[in-house]
Amino acid sequence: MIANVLGGYFMRRLIGSAVMLFIVMSAVFVADRNIGDPARMILGDTGTEADVLELRLRMGLEDPWHVQYGRFVAGLVTFDLGETFRYGISKPLAHGGIPESRATLPIAAERLPATFLLTGVAIALSVLVALPLGIWAAVRPRTIGDRLVNVLSLAGVSIVEYWFALILILLFAVQLDWLPTSGYGTAAHVILPALALSLRPIGRITQIARSSMLDELAKPYVTAARGRGIPISKIASVHALKNAAIPVVTTIGEETINVITGVIIIETVFGWPGIGALTVDALKIRDVPLIEATIFLLVLMVLSINLVVDLLYALLNPRVRLG
C-alpha cells in the first residue's frame, strides 16, 4: 500500500524531472546557436570559407532549425550529443581540411567518477560534521558551546569558496607541505578540494539542523514524551530528529547541488580531473558540443539529487505521501 503510493509519487517526480531536463537543455540549445558560428570557432581565423561550409554541413548547421532541434532532442534520448573537433584531438589543426572528431558524451562521462568522488567526500564530510554539531548545539541553547557553533556556521556560510581554497593551498600545501597542491590519485589529493567544497555546506546544514531541532524540541509532543519517561537522548535522536530531518534533508539536497556547481571552480583550482574542470576547459576553447555534453551531465546530476530529496521527503513525512 505504502509502496504503491510511494511508487506513484516517485513516477510523478520522475516525469517532472524529465520535463525539466528537456526544458533546460532546450535553453542550452537556443543559447549555443546564438553565440557565433561553431564551425568558424573550431577552424579559427585560418580556416577557409570552403572548410567552414564543409564543417557546417557535417555538423548539420546548414539544416533548418527545427531539423537541428529534432536531432538535438533525439540525441538527448539516445545519449548522442554530437562530436567535438577540438578537445583531445591529438592531431593539431592543419591548415586546410576538416579535423578528426570524437563523440562528446563519452569524454564528459569519463570525468564523472572523479567528480562523484570529490562531491561524495565533500557532502559526506559536511553531513558528518554538521549534523552532530547542529544537534549538539540545539540541546544546549544559549550556552557558550551553542554560540560558538552559531558563529562558526555563520562564518562557513559567509566565506567565499575559491578564496578559502587558495588559503588552504597556501597553508597546508605551500607553508606546511602536508598535502599536495593539486592533482588526483591518492587519498591525500582529495582532502583540500573536499574541505574547500564542504565549508559552506557545513555552515548551512549546521544552521538548519540546529534551528529545526530547536523548533521540534519546543513542541508539545516532546514535553509529552518527557512525561512518559522517555530519555532525553532518545527524544532528541528519534522523536525530534525524525521531524527535524525534513528541512535538513532539503538543505543537504540544496547544498549537494551547490557543491556540484562549486566543482566547476574548485576542480580547476586544484587541477582535479572532473567534469567541472572539463567544463572550464571546454569553455576556454569554445567547444560548443562539449559544453552541451558537460552541461547535460551536470543537469542530470542536479535533477537526480532533487529526485532523491523528494523521495526522502516522502519517506520522512507521512503527510506528504498522498500529496
Add this chain to the structure above:
Amino acid sequence: MAVADLTRAGAPAEPGRDGALLAVSDLRVSFQTPHGVVDAVRGVSFAIGRGETVGILGESGSGKSVSVGAVMGLLDSPPARIGGAIRYGGVDLLKAPVRETRRIHGDRVAMINQDAVTALNPGLTVGYQIAEMFRVHRPGTSRADARRRAAELMDRVKIPSARQRVQSYPHEFSGGMSQRVMIAMAIALEPDILIADEPTTALDVTVQAQIMQLLAELREQTGMALILITHDLGVVAESVARVLVMYAGRIVERGPTEEVIARPAHPYTAGLMSSVPRAEHKDRKLATIEGAPPVLTAIPPGCAFHPRCGRSRPVCSGDRPELEPVTSARDSACHFAAQVFDG
C-alpha cells in the same frame, strides 16, 4: 466502589500520611519573566492514596496545570524555580536525579494531556509510540512483543480495527481517537496514578462523554488512582470522589466532591457553583464572579480572592487565610469559612 471511595476520601489529605502514594507538600513554583516574577503555585499540599480519585478544579492561571507539570518533571529549571517536595514511594521527585524519576514518570505515574493531537509525534506511527513505552520502561521486551501489546492496548481503549491501525500515523486519527491513543500509552504499564490534565477540553461534547466513560471503565478495571485537572464542574461532579479548588496558586477549599458542590465553604467555590447554568433556574440571570483572576506577577496581599469577594473585610487584605478544617472532611482557606459554610 464509589461508596468506598467516598469514605476513604473522607479524611483530609495530609502530606506524608500513611498509605499515600503520592504526597505533594508545600509546592511552590515561580517563573522569572521579563515582566517580573510569576508566582504560579504558592504552597500547595495534597496527597493521593491507592485507587483514589481527586479533582483539581480551577480556572486558567490557578496553578493546577503547573502543579502537575512539577509532579511529572516537565518544568525546566530555570526558568522555573521550584520549592517543596513531591514524594512518590520514598523518592522526592523534585530532588532525585532524572535517571531515577524517569522510572516513575510514564511507568508508575502517567499523564494524559489536554491536546492529544499535538502531544503525539506526527512523524512516528501510533504503534511505535505506544510500543516505545515497553521498549523504554521494560528493557528486554522484543520489538514484536511490544508491537503486539500496542495493538492490544489500542483495542482496549476501543480504537476500531486496532490491529490495522497500529501502522497509522497520528494525522490519520480524529481528536477523540488521538486522546484514546494517549490513554493507551498512559495505561500501558498499568500505572498507580493517572493524571489527566483537561483530557476532554479539546474535544466535541459527545466525544468528551465517551472519553470520560472510557477513563472510568479503565479505572474500575485497573484500580489506578486518578488526578483529574479541570475547570469543568460537571466533569468533577461525575468523575472524582474528592476535589481540591485552586485559586491564584493556592488550594482554597477541599473535601468530598458531593459535599463541596452541595455546600461550598469558600466564597470562590460558592461563586463557581452559582455561575453554572442550571435547567431548573432557566429564568434566572446567570451569576458571575465580579472582576478577573489576579495577574500572577501582582497577586493581592492577604487572601488573593478578596478584591472579588462579596464578604471581604479589612482582615482579608491583611492576613492570608490558611487551609483549616470546617468539618472533619472539609477544609477551607477563608477567614469566614464557617459563615460561608452555614450559608
